[in-house]
Amino acid sequence: MDLPTAWNLDDKSTYLSVDSSGLRVNYEGPGMPGHTGAIRANNPIPPQCKMFYFEIDIIDEGKDKWIGIGFCEKWVNLNGRMPGWDDGSWGYHGDDGNFYCCSGSGSPYGPLFSTGDTIGCCLNFKNNTVFFTKNGINLGIAFRNLKGTLYPCVGIRSQGGSIEVNFGSRKFKYAGNAE
Template sequence: MDLPTAWNLDDKSSNLSVDESRLRVNYEGLGESDEDIGAIRANHPIPPQCKLFYFEIDITYEGKNKGIGIGFCEKAVELNGMPGWYDSSWGYHGDDGKLFCCSGIGNPYGPLYSTGDTIGCCLNFTNNTVFYTKNGITLGIAFRNLKGSLYPCFGSCSQGGSIEVNFGNRKFKFAVMIWVMNY
């Protein structure tokens, strides 16, 4: 069973660059219009048999307009839009705190996020729900009725923006194991 461990260098927009660790992403576009959006998928889908999958993204620098989206999507989703804007794509956006579920229309969810924040995403395949965390604190259920072969994804349209993903290669800010034991 292969788990997501890094970003997929062959499955990203040309507006993004990835460092040699395949964990840090930099936005290289102008960030002036929707055509400048760039997204990237992880190297493997999340196996549903793992029951619970959690990852975190550290916002190293929010960039010029804070246009950042963190979420998950299926393999067929285009990578020229933000997470959540297309069918089979879901995301939580930092510039407006909204959730996007297979549509360009967002719904209020949580706080804005920016430079220095860590946003976590937990996919629970036991009850088919998703919740996000901000700096180690849960923000509540974001999505229900999970299905499909899902990849962690990140999108940006923020000039100069930079993030780093943690797929479990270091300690999480959110106490996942404590949450699991109390769940």
């Protein structure tokens, strides 16, 4: 069972660069509408693992704070749209605090996030729910009826934007029970 361990360098938008560790992503695009860069992890989340959690450190929110964290199917286009805006894609966005579920219209969910924050995402295949955390605090269930072959993903459309993922190679900020 291969778990996500890094970003997939061959499965990303041309607007993004990834450092040699495979964990840090920088936005290189113009920051205009239609110029979102997204990237998927190197492996899907195996549902048989029952629960999967990862965290994203916001290294630099960039000019407009347009960063989305979530998960998506393999076939979702990574050029031009944020996580959650397309069918087969879900995401929590830092600029408005909304959760997007396969649609360009979000639902109010949690606080805004920016430089210095750590956002976590937990996919619970035991009860088919998803929750996010901010700086170690559980924000509550964002989504129910989880299904599909899902990959962790992140989208950025903010000049100077930079994030780093933790798939478990170091201690998580969130220490709570993922139930």
